Amino acid sequence: MILSLALVELRTYHEQSMKQSLSERLAILSDAAKYDASCSSSGAGKRDSAGTKGLGSTGNGICHAYTPDGRCISLLKILLTNFCIYDCAYCINRSSSNVQRTRFTPDEVVWLTLEFYRRNYIEGLFLSSGIIRSPEDTMAQMVHVARELRQIHGFRGYIHLKTIPNASSEQLAEAGLYADRLSINVEMPTEQGLAAYAPEKKAGIIRHSMGEMRTRIDAGKERSLSGRRPPRFAPGGQSTQMIVGADSATDHDILASSSSLYSGYKLRRVYYSAFSPIPDASAILPVRPPPLLREHRLYQADWLYRFYGFQFSEITAAQPDGMLDLALDPKLAWALANRALFPVDLNRASREMLLRVPGLGVRSVNAIVTSRRHKHLRLEDLARLNVSLRKVKPFLHTTGWSPTRLTDQINLRQAFLPSPQQLSLF
Incomplete structure (x- = not known):
């Protein structure tokens, strides 16, 4: 019944959104995308090679990301739509949220990306979306965008797709052929937190999709007995994002979850996003956000694990409550x-x-x-x-x-x- 009502609302929102100008929709959907922190291009090389030419091969909605060597690049960061059939308590775009809804068609996203690139505003695309109709339908539209950019328009810039955990294996496989990086949000640090705040999302399904992506990424790096490489699959690897401060998870819990994700799925990055209070919030959410310094300390601890040889357990061992010291790095x-x-x-x-x-x-x-x-x-x-x-x-x-x-x-x-x-x- 709830899903049927959501689909009726979707048709209404779609009719209304088509009356909005492209610039109005861009303003809404780029603002909605700001809550997704997992936007980075690290780990991916350029999609050009000797003798190959294509748009983007030389080396509002615009965000900045940083590569491992410190370069700052610009990406068009937008949602395909901010309508969603899910009702995650912490998400401003949840189905029960009273926000202005709109959407792009896949062809409009393709056109925006190309026009922004031609004007030298961006170097790539970061595309996410609310869930419309079904996970498979949403993922099909996102893959359509990447396929059109690569195959029809010869786009050689950077593409990062936020994939849908419940999408089919075939859709995931095709997405990795066109995207430089794929990501799936684990959302909450613990399975208990996910069940409490996003009951429609299942931790097991999210982990299964991440495991499948790891397998395909690894396979894309191996040569066959004839010496040929298989089609490259998401050469920038995969990343994820978790929300900090919405539930009672300690920094030790968060870092333990990150450690498991890094070792189990070979993630390039885990992004930490401090919970931000949203309009018409659920009663189970905290009234005040955590200090932004907590998010910063988690990134520092994450850096120690990835590059300095620390174990997450020893980083939080000094504090009996499992929290990082906010006063000191x-x-x-x-x-x-x-x-x-x-x-x-x-x-x-x-x-x-x-x-x-x-x-x-x-x-x-x-x-x-x-x-x-x-x-x-x-x-x-x-x-x-x-x-x-x-x-x-x-x-x-x-x-x-x-x-x-x-x-x-x-x-x-x-x-x-x-x-x-x-x-x-x-």
């Missing part, structure tokens, strides 16, 4: 909780231990390991590598420098707490 908080391991010898410590020194990044550690093969390093050598000596001095010793033993955690913690002036946005 996770790496510094871990070092203060494990101060018996410091200071370490700048010239003898392993690369793995140097990566755990607050103030040292991956690049600076690599430079240190390379440089100390040829000379004995001192503090002034770190300064020439643009390392903040104030941050590293309590945790390193070398010729000419030996810090006071880290016996007073409280005083050292106070020394690293930001001043009130540093708490401003800039």
